Amino acid sequence: MTTSQPTISTNQTPAGNAMIELTNVGKAYRTDTIETLALQKMNLTVPSGEFLSIMGPSGCGKSTLLNIMGLIDEPSEGTVSLAGQRIEGYNGNAIARFRNEQLGFIFQSFHLINDLSVVDNVELPLLYRRMSGSERKRLSLEALARVGLSNRATHFPNQLSGGQKQRVAIARAIVGKPNIILADEPTGNLDSHMGDEIMDILLKLNEELGTTIVMVTHDERMAKKTHRLVRLSDGERVS
Amino acid sequence: MFKNYLLLSLKVLKRKPFYTFVSLFGISFTLTILMVISSMADASIGNNAPMTDRDQYIFINYMERSVESIDTIYTIDSVLMESGEMRYDTTTDFNNNNSNSTNNLNYKFLDQNLRTIGSAENYTFLSNNYQTDVYLEGRKINLRTFYVDANYWDVFDFQFKAGSPFTQEDNTQANQVAVITTRAAIEYFGTDDASVIGREMVLNERVFRVKGMVARPLMDDQYINGDVFMPLLTIDARQLAQEELYGPFNAVLKASSPAGTKAIQEELNFLAENYPLPPESWYKQIKLHNANFFEYFAQSIVQEEDAAKAKRLLYIPLIILLLLFVALPLINLVNLNVSRVFERKGEIAVRKAFGANPSDILWQFIFENLVLTFIGGIIGAVLAIGLIKYINKNDLLSKVSLSLSPMVFVYFIILIFVFALLSGLIPAYRMSRTNIANSLR
Structure with a gap:
């Protein structure tokens, strides 16, 4: 376990610079007998404001790559820089604060908390900031308005359709105004109509707020709507 | 949040x-x-x-007398040597024999020695409790009776529901008065209101006038769990005149602060170590078992006289x-x-x-x-x-x-x-x- 703390200044968008920079990143999963390489010598730079999609067959390392960008997995080798900061320690409170302020996550299976209302789900990232309850509520409702779900604030996740759930998840991802959104197959569990809706919201966020978005997808059609496409195969970049 | x-x-x-x-x-x-x-x-x-100041008490409930005698045992072994002669080896063993005897205390001992314990702020002498059967209109009532001195009411803070405690004078003159608990009042008179004050109770064929009535204590403690309390000097005169060191009495000493109990214990131990037993006495030494509240509580539960051991055994x-x-x-x-x-x-x-x-x-x-x-x-x-x-x-x-x-x-x-x-x-x-x-x- 490394105890060094990353020194991170927050909410500073390096204009025109790289928002995400991976240099020679590799990830190996080790058991007692075998070592599996999930990522090899990955070099990837995502400029601020870019909407990047990552494609590749199952098991090619897409999710691992996304997890490393999201600081929820530690690379075995190489360096990761986010928002102009090189990340060094992975276990401190500073990394949690950095995730809280700089990153938003969207998952294929939504991962909403069923026991909490929509608005309570959305305010979750703000719970870990110093902020008054009324301010949290205001920002959460604002985020819900952005995804067009203002009228569902007091509903519960199991009262919503899949597309609506994903919109709640997007609201949760943007409520803290992060610089980077990481989306792991956000349309994977949705039909094409709902998928398009979600995609439109993400495109609009990217355009209006300038949020850098990295999206893993299986869907060529969705990938084509983004600025750039990176293909992975067997843990390596092929395009 | x-x-x-x-x-x-x-x-x-x-x-x-x-x-x-x-x-x-x-x-x-x-x-x-x-x-x-x-x-x-x-x-x-x-x-x-009535034990609000429980940490200030030292309870003396046992006196132990002991003597150490040395037995000398000669052993003669006979050994058959190779030469065919017998050899006799004599060995001597010394065996320490400790015999002791424990009991409650005698009134004279208390009267002569414990009134002068300087570290004690107050003290009280009291008898063991007795089970007294009273027959009333064909009913049998069982009451616990105590003989206590007048200090008892200062050492323990009983809550008086009616009347008052008996006085030093009541005690020295052996007036036949009594303080009873509300339980005794209900059992004996059928009521626990103030009307019981001044009424008469017959106990062991003697008539006692009720002087005070106290609330029944929460705890069942051998120093306070009586139903009827009578002046110490109204007890059978033979009990008071006993010449032996043993008797049916106990004492409670009260320090002015919890820390003061140590000094009382030291003084008691000193007294016991230096107590002059008559030369004709078989026992050569006495020990006063004295305990603070928690030690004494443990003693009374596990029936062990040694305070420290009792504490370990119970707690x-x-x-x-x-x-x-x-x-x-x-x-x-x-x-x-x-x-x-x-x-x-x-x-x-x-x-x-x-x-x-x-x-x-x-x-x-x-x-x-x-x-x-x-x-x-x-x-x-x-x-x-x-x-x-x-x-x-x-x-x-x-x-x-x-x-x-x-x-x-x-x-x-x-x-x-x-x-x-x-x-x-x-x-x-x-x-x-x-x-x-x-x-x-």
């Missing part, structure tokens, strides 16, 4: 009614029993009248037993909590992905557990209060009345918090260290 946690914990409890029921049952049952135990403890060793097993009793439901609860918390791996991973520290997660689960334990605690408290009232109303513990003092509630709140922390900490700690990436697949 706490509102958020509170809402969530209530919902989680509602979502799993059976789990919640099992947890609540375990918690409330355990806490009920613990509360009854703590109220029993408060009744027997709490700072309650160590008691604490182990209590810990085991708490440990069982606690382990069960930890187990239930672990499985409950593991179902929420996804939620925890999401919270961590969005910036929760391990300590945030830890506190969330401890808080949830506190809510659960608190609800269980309230149910437990209601059950315990009901149970205590029931026990007292039906006199199920005969001489002990359980207390419902504020202290019992303080113990109870502490118990709840300890329970919540202990049963929540392990699962919460394990959860706070989960790997996010694995949980979000």
Whole structure:
């Protein structure tokens, strides 16, 4: 376990610079007998404001790559820089604060908390900031308005359709105004109509707020709507 | 934030009614029993009248006389040597023989030696308690009777419901007056109002006039658990005149502060070590068994005369037993909590992905557990209060009345918090260290 703390200044968008920079990143999963390489010598730079999609067959390392960008997995080798900061320690409170302020996550299976209302789900990232309850509520409702779900604030996740759930998840991802959104197959569990809706919201966020978005997808059609496409195969970049 | 946690914990409890029921049952049952135990403890060793100053007392209830004699034992061994001759070896063994005898004290000894213990602020001499049967209109009443001196009413702060204590004069003149408890009043006169003052009671064919009436103490303690208290000097004169060191009496000495009891004990030990026994006495040494409140309490429960040993004998097993009793439901609860918390791996991973520290997660689960334990605690408290009232109303513990003092509630709140922390900490700690990436697949 490394105890060094990353020194991170927050909410500073390096204009025109790289928002995400991976240099020679590799990830190996080790058991007692075998070592599996999930990522090899990955070099990837995502400029601020870019909407990047990552494609590749199952098991090619897409999710691992996304997890490393999201600081929820530690690379075995190489360096990761986010928002102009090189990340060094992975276990401190500073990394949690950095995730809280700089990153938003969207998952294929939504991962909403069923026991909490929509608005309570959305305010979750703000719970870990110093902020008054009324301010949290205001920002959460604002985020819900952005995804067009203002009228569902007091509903519960199991009262919503899949597309609506994903919109709640997007609201949760943007409520803290992060610089980077990481989306792991956000349309994977949705039909094409709902998928398009979600995609439109993400495109609009990217355009209006300038949020850098990295999206893993299986869907060529969705990938084509983004600025750039990176293909992975067997843990390596092929395009 | 706490509102958020509170809402969530209530919902989680509602979502799993059976789990919640099992947890609540375990918690409330355990806490009920613990509360009854703590109220029993408060009744027997709490700072309650008439022993509000319990830490200032030194109880003297035994005198031990002992003698050490040396036995000399000669042993003659015969050994057959190779030459065919016999050899005789003589060995001498010295055997220390310690014989002793223990009993309550004699009035003369108390009168001559204990009135001058300088470190004591006050003292009282009293007899053992006697079971006295009284026949009234064909009914038999059993009363515990004590002979006590007038200081008794200063050393112990009995609450007088009516009348007053008897005086030094009553004692020295051996006036046939008595202080009775409300229980004795009801048994004997059928009422415990002030009208009993001045009425007459026949005890062992002697007539005593009731001078005061006191509330029955909570605790069943051999120094205060009488029903009728009479002046010491009204006791059978033969008991007072006894020349032996032993007799039916005890003494309680009171220090001006809890720290002062040490000095009293030292003075008593000095007195005993230097006590001149007559040369013709078989025993050569005396020891006064003196104990502070907790030692004496242990002595009276485990029937062991040595104060330090009695304390070990009583309190160590008691604490182990209590810990085991708490440990069982606690382990069960930890187990239930672990499985409950593991179902929420996804939620925890999401919270961590969005910036929760391990300590945030830890506190969330401890808080949830506190809510659960608190609800269980309230149910437990209601059950315990009901149970205590029931026990007292039906006199199920005969001489002990359980207390419902504020202290019992303080113990109870502490118990709840300890329970919540202990049963929540392990699962919460394990959860706070989960790997996010694995949980979000």
